[in-house]
């Protein structure tokens with residue numbers, strides 16, 4: 001809306017009249033980088049609005065920074081930003097359909113800040129989806145704090161996805177992260193739909209059953225492995241990404257080895273590995289036997305190395321094949337199965353559009369996509 005009124009986005013805060021900073025508090029590192037960003041923006045002299053989870057958790061700390069003009073908690077943020085619409089620089093639309101969580105994971109600070117689960121009514125989601133498609137988006141990513149808890153009077157996440165697919169045939173749908181205990185048979189069935197991206201991101205967190213119990217996670221490693229197996233059965237080309245937290249309280253060498261072993265046996269397409277960070281106010285913050293910072297760093301870096309190998313292993317299977325990809329920039333695209341490619345094409349395809357690409361190995365070892373067809 002602001003953009004349509006002639007407001008321009010600038011890269012350098014020093015040139016801005018107004019700065020909006022969206023904060024995160026999921027880890028100590030996120031806190032620190034949010035505060036750094038706020039201080040940097042405050043030095044610009046622009047009117048400064050700070051929003052998001054750090055504001056929700058510690059409003060006074062943010063307000064006290066000289067130069068902060070206004071602070072918006074999460075409810076305020078949602079209400080005010082809804083007017084702006086998606087950023088014109090986005091090639092894929094993020095559509096938030098759910099917020100809040102009633103789980104009680106010991107390390108999680110975010111669920112307490114966002115309140116009880118709440119879902120955007122399916123009719124409203126459909127309306128927003130159609131408007132995004134009319135704006136030219138051909139990939140819409142459904143997001144939520146605990147997306148699998150989506151429920152509008154009995155319409156769950158799978159039902160919502162079917163409704164969106166039926167409402168318009170032009171765009172594809174990608175699911176954001178889904179908690180393992182909410183991924184049911186209906187969700188796996190909907191993954192078989194050709195216009196649902198074969199990509200599922202699952203927070204596993206640890207491969208040690210004792211730690212899963214201690215952290216209040218509602219599944220076992222056996223159940224997680226079965227979910228991965230069933231997901232591949234439903235959609236054999238699926239790219240499964242897995243979150244892992246290294247250094248949870250009580251994680252000794254043996255439990256970390258169990259995590260590595262589980263990852264190696266499941267062979268996901270990539271990992272997102274984080275270091276445990278005790279968040280004030282969470283149960284995990286007062287738990288004992290937290291591995292040292294150096295051990296946590298070492299374990300994260302080991303997991304990241306494993307992730308590089310896993311990604312290579314998954315992606316190399318698709319070299320030579322043709323995948324449908326959404327154009328992100330004139331030279332980059334993202335395939336349905338979550339492979340980011342450098343585009344090779346005689347004429348630059350339109351960002352946001354879908355193209356068919358043949359996956360090839362680039363000269364420098366990266367992956368490229370040779371455009372074989374443009375979408376209608």
Ligand code: SF4
Nearest residue numbers: 101103104105108111
């Ligand atoms: S399921 Fe996710 S959002 Fe909910 S408490 Fe656990 S970590 Fe937090």
